[in-house]
Amino acid sequence: MKPKKKNKGALAALPLYIFTLVFVLGPLLYMLALSFMTRAETWGVVPEFTLENYANIFQPVYLSTFWESIKLAALSTVLVVLIGYPFGYFMAKLTAKWKKRTMMLLMIPFWTSSLLRLYGWIIIFRAGGVLDSVLMSLHITSGPLKLLYTYPAVVVGMVYALVPFMIFAVYSSAEKLDFSLVEAARDLGATPFKAFWTVSLKLTLPGLLSGVVLTFVPSMGLFFIADILGGNKVVLVGSLIQEQLLKAHNWPFAAALSVALLLLTTLLLFLYRKAAGVKDLEGLV
Amino acid sequence: MDGSLLELIGIEKSFGDAKVLQGISLTAAQGEFITLLGASGCGKTTTLRIIAGLETPDKGQVLLSGTDMTHAEPNRRDVNTVFQNYAxxxxxxxxQNIGYSLKLRKAPKEEIRRRVGEMLELVQLPGFERRAPGELSGGQKQRVAIARALIGKPRLLLLDEPLGALDLQLRRQMQLELKRLQKKLGITFIYITHDQEEALNMSDRIAVMKDGLFQQVGTPAQVYDSPKTSYVARFVGAANLIHGTVQEVRGDMALFTSTDGSGRFLTRGHAFAQGQPVTLALRGEQAAALEDSGREEPGLMGTVKEKSFAGGMLRITVGLPSGGEFACFRHGIDSDLAPGGRVKIQWEPAAACPVDL
Known part of the structure; x- marks a missing residue:
């Protein structure tokens, strides 16, 4: 009986396999192949095996770009945790009615293009923009802050774009938290902080850890935020790849950079999973 | 010596518009086993949560060993709780569960290990240290929850329907075990249940609760034999209630009449006047349904409605002329009485207890 059942299940999953093969594995292999080819003189590639593309990555200018990307991703993730965790945790404690409303407020921005929302930030950040006029009319600052096209602007944009994912991940974990466990901890002598630390945090850790993955991985590649809010001052791996592909037309090098980014992210995730000691990050890693 | 460990004074608590506790007062002595008995929604869990510090009363005071702890945080109280869902x-x-409170107090690892072992011994789960809560049966979880609450040597242990989720056989066994534990440790227990048998079996005193008020606080014998109110009589003793009018009072003996007949009862210190309405509680096993002999004797007249045998007793349901029913119990599997037969219900005057409505 059992093998039969298994076969049936596999058959039902067949479309998924085909989809994955065609749209995920195919492009990946194509990218991998490209990364070992040689750039043509004018346009496109020549199928001539080379390792030069990978060797190029180790030039200091590109290495530092990778390093900058990791630093920005890490900083954004830390800020997203600090904002998103409490938000998601307390959202789970709201009444059903307010949970729904809060969820709605979080979802509405997703109905518009993320690009448009970033242009919104430009209006806020630019010299003499919304932020400046508010701060100046309150006499907190005397002149324009010139925040647009700076590192902080990029960080704000990243955090803004990614914080909902953290909130959703933490919320789904915190909603399952049985509050009587916190009461039991308090009853057994724990201060509110100790009860949170030993019970609530431990039991919502899977959500937090998934949220970190959901934040860190995309922030390694979110090039358009750095482009739009950072001008050309903040160069990340993502922007570098885009530049090599679309402006320099160096497809093999762009592919090699992409493969390197993929490997780096996978490695970081692997290390992270080891360090977190959690086997199941809610099915993410 | 003022030996009261816990004192509740005029506790009131509302949630929104619902007044859950309407002014309850209670004292518990060191080593006493007190049960809060009542149907669900009567406020017993709220009372427990107020003692534990998980709720703050709107009015009234909570004293622990004479100190006002009404607004003290739960972690500042020498009180531990066994939660209904074990938690x-x-x-x-x-x-780790059992040793949690010791770890909070930064006790040395070796001491925690030793004390956890002792507690597991005490609740008869030796060697269970490394099990996960998910691998335990309901009864085992219960024992772990008790061990976790007791390891810090609280002076007061609160138990919220601890046996509610267990099957009947296990319940009985755990009742005996809990009582044994309580005697051995000399800790005051405040125990919540809606099962009157459990309350009667285990308690030193029972507080019967209804609608946020104590109907009666007394020993199991007092509550069972001399219920103060009709609710206590019905809830604890499953007693029949008779409504009548006092006909005459002679010393501590009184006679009442009703549409169903008449009968005698002891006044038990109440002052009754002729013509005063009275409600009596009368338990089925203390009343006998006899074939109507036609003699002029006090008793309630009725017709046998049905007979059923349960728990070693024969239950005879008698329909009264007023439309009510009266349940009599007698030993044995059957009686001569047949459904439809005319009977008279009679009792010893001491068996009928006057109660407040």
Missing amino acids: LFPHMNVA
Whole structure:
């Protein structure tokens, strides 16, 4: 009986396999192949095996770009945790009615293009923009802050774009938290902080850890935020790849950079999973 | 000596518009086993949560060993709770659960290990240290929850329907075990249940609760034999209630009449006047349904409605002329009485207890 059942299940999953093969594995292999080819003189590639593309990555200018990307991703993730965790945790404690409303407020921005929302930030950040006029009319600052096209602007944009994912991940974990466990901890002598630390945090850790993955991985590649809010001052791996592909037309090098980014992210995730000691990050890693 | 360990003074508590506690007062002595008995929604869990510090009363005071602790945080109270759903920490094993409070107090590891072992011995789960809560049966979880609450040597242990989720046989066994534990440790227990048998079996005193008020606080014998109110009589003793009018009072003996007949009862210190309405509680096993002999004797007249045998007793349901029913119990599997037969219900005057409505 059992093998039969298994076969049936596999058959039902067949479309998924085909989809994955065609749209995920195919492009990946194509990218991998490209990364070992040689750039043509004018346009496109020549199928001539080379390792030069990978060797190029180790030039200091590109290495530092990778390093900058990791630093920005890490900083954004830390800020997203600090904002998103409490938000998601307390959202789970709201009444059903307010949970729904809060969820709605979080979802509405997703109905518009993320690009448009970033242009919104430009209006806020630019010299003499919304932020400046508010701060100046309150006499907190005397002149324009010139925040647009700076590192902080990029960080704000990243955090803004990614914080909902953290909130959703933490919320789904915190909603399952049985509050009587916190009461039991308090009853057994724990201060509110100790009860949170030993019970609530431990039991919502899977959500937090998934949220970190959901934040860190995309922030390694979110090039358009750095482009739009950072001008050309903040160069990340993502922007570098885009530049090599679309402006320099160096497809093999762009592919090699992409493969390197993929490997780096996978490695970081692997290390992270080891360090977190959690086997199941809610099915993410 | 003022030996009261816990004192509740005029506790009131509302949630929104619902007044859950309407002014309850209670004292508990060191080593006493007190049960809060009542149907669900009567406010017993809220009372427990106020003692534990998980709720703050709107009015009234909570004194522990004479100190006002009404607004003290739960972690500042020498009180531990066994929660209804056990509330074991799912991310810790049995030893970590039980040792939790000692770890908070930064006790040395060796001492925690030793004390956890002792507690597991006490609740008869030796060797269970490394098990996860998810691997335990309901009864085992219960024992772990009790061990976790007792390891800090509280002076007061609160138990919220601890046996509610267990099957009947296990309940009986755990009742005996809990009583044994309580005697051995000399800790005051405040125990919540809606099962009157459990309350009668285990308690030194029972507080019968209804609608946020104590109907009666007394020993099991007092509550069972001399219920103060009709609710206590019905809830604890499953007693029949008779409504009548006092006909005459002679010393401590009184006679009442009703549409169903007449009968005698002891006044038990109440002052009754002729013509005063009275409600009596009369338990089925203390009343006898006899074939109507036609003699002029006090008793309630009725017709046998049905007979059923349960728990070693024959239950005879008698329909009264007023439309009510009266349940009599007698030993044995059957009687001569047949459904439809005319009977008279009679009792010893001491068996009928006057109660407040």
